[in-house]
Amino acid sequence: MGIIDKIKAIEEEMARTQKNKATEHHLGLLKGKLARYRQQLLADEAGSGGGGGSGFEVAKSGDARVVLIGYPSVGKSSLLGKITTTKSEIAHYAFTTLTSVPGVLKYQGAEIQIVDLPGIIYGASQGKGRGRQVVATARTADLVLMVLDATKSEHQRASLEKELENVGIRLNKEKPNIYYKKKETGGVKVTFTSPPKTNLTEQAIKMILRDYRIHNAEVLVRDDQCTIDDFIDVINEQHRNYVKCLYVYNKIDAVSLEEVDKLAREPNTVVMSCEMDLGLQDVVEEIWYQLNLSRVYTKKRGVRPVFDDPLVVRNNSTIGDLCHGIHRDFKDKFKYALVWGSSAKHSPQKCGLNHRIDDEDVVSLFAK
Template sequence: MTTVEKIKAIEDEMAKTQKNKATSFHLGQLKAKLAKLRRELLTDSKKSGGGGGIGFDVARSGVASIGFVGFPSIGKSTLLNKLTGVASEVAAYEFTTLTSVPGIIKYKGAKIQMIDLPGIIEGAKDGKGRGKQVIAVARTCNMIFIVLDVNKPLHHKQVIEHELEGFGIRINKQPPDILLKKKERGGINITTTVPLTHLDNDEIRAVMGEYRLNSADISFRCDATVDDLIDKLEEQNRKYIPAIYVLNKIDSISTQELDLLYRIPDAVPISSGNEWNLDELLEMMWDKLKLVRVYTLPKGKLPDFEDPVVLRSDRCTVEDFCNQIHKSLVAEFKNAIVYGSSAKHQPQYVGLSHVLQDEDVVTILKK
């Protein structure tokens, strides 16, 4: 049997198995086996060039990258055109875009790369329609725009999430708060700081056994599910990526239907063709990317508010700021003068470890 056939067989067995206390151990084993097979599929894809190939590898530029994912002919190419001015081919038939098409948008002083990916279909995670290559590129992005048709958003949303999940992408989630420490001996020691309502000890031991972990300390600091436990054990193969559900073609629905769409979390209704509501989409994009703009203030000059240094929120110390400008600055660094919300008083003299916040103004003093 091929890996895909093995995955299908396990999924069929799980669908036929009723969940109760008597079957929890068996279901835990099946889910762990399924995760390992999916990892094998991902590894095989990388070895065979599934993450790239002609037209799929994209040279990265800008401070962040956003991949457009969706079914064929959903309006991804039109959206890229409207936001970046890049002429990705547009037509009213499926699979117009056959390669990755990049473009750049400058928003609030930050250059952000947007990548129009070929449309995916159900079964993409198993290789249908070059789906592995498409999702592999999406895994490398800082954010995903999941572009959906407003006339059938929930069904398409469910299918695409399932495809991305099968490739190790976790949408709008944080890694599970589980601590794991492997031991040489002593068996499995389970502790919890909150009650576990979705997971019992049999499932935990079944999953751990499938991963050949017979001795370990595991501490649950969240009400975890069996999928959370597997994600912890597979953490090297998991990507946690923020996403926005871009509900396209609102020009084809009524105002009442539009009101219902706003109830979908992390969603923005738009019309790419008519350029409706793109400002709201970009504002949500900015909030989710959590970028930090830092303005330079050369000694004796005015601040440069036109061209900020843009940092990722997980890399925004004064040292990161210096490295972004030029690596020699750290060696010559004496201290920095900071104005803005990160300063306790205006101005504040700080060192390299000081954490900067959005729209701080900084002067670097050299030795």
């Protein structure tokens, strides 16, 4: 039986099985198997561009990557046209095999790369065609922008979410708070910091590990809300990505005010109309907010800081990250930094590599 058939068989069995106390462990086991087969299906994705690595630590010029996901004709091209410069000047992305047209959104001195993944995400989890590349690309995103058509049913959103869920992309979710380590010997040791309030029992954990042929491991569940699904995610950690998602409803000009109001109240959601030029600024601001980037202005000795060309780094970055962003080897030459701004105790503060910088700090770096 091919993997696709195996997946189908498990999905069918899951659909047939009634959900109750007596079956929850069996369902958990099936979910574990399903996760494994889905992974196999996507196994050669690593070599197909995008890579799925950490993507962006401190990217070259502070770029972040946003991927647009949506069904055809929801208005992705229109949105790209409105908020980006049409073509990327930077060609350091590896999606040449995709027909996506990356654009650059210039905002607050940052260059944010926006990649349109044409409506081919659909079917990716079934291993269809270029879907895998799309998935690999989506994995490297700092933010997923799900573009939805306000005039269409909620089905679009649910189906895209499910598609991403199936390939291991978790939207707006924290990593489960479970410590897990494979061991050489000693059997499986499971500890809960407080009794689980969900279906995640010691028995379930052991059963799933056995199915994965893992016979020695230490598991510490630190959150009583963790479920079997969370545990499966933890043991498949290399294939999971926790990505923020912003839901953007386009074409609000074509629905009633009540409907717009209802959509706009959903979490992580912005409403807009490309055609009427409504809400586009909100989309840009929300992208910026969700990316949670910091701007750092560099300053040479005796000269005013350069305020029009900040280095953009992830929020909570250190001077070390900043150095790495400037050049791979810069850290080795680093002597000290002078920092002005809200992260500094006094202005300027002399700091080392581990100092955490705030948004809009001014930094002078001194080399040996």
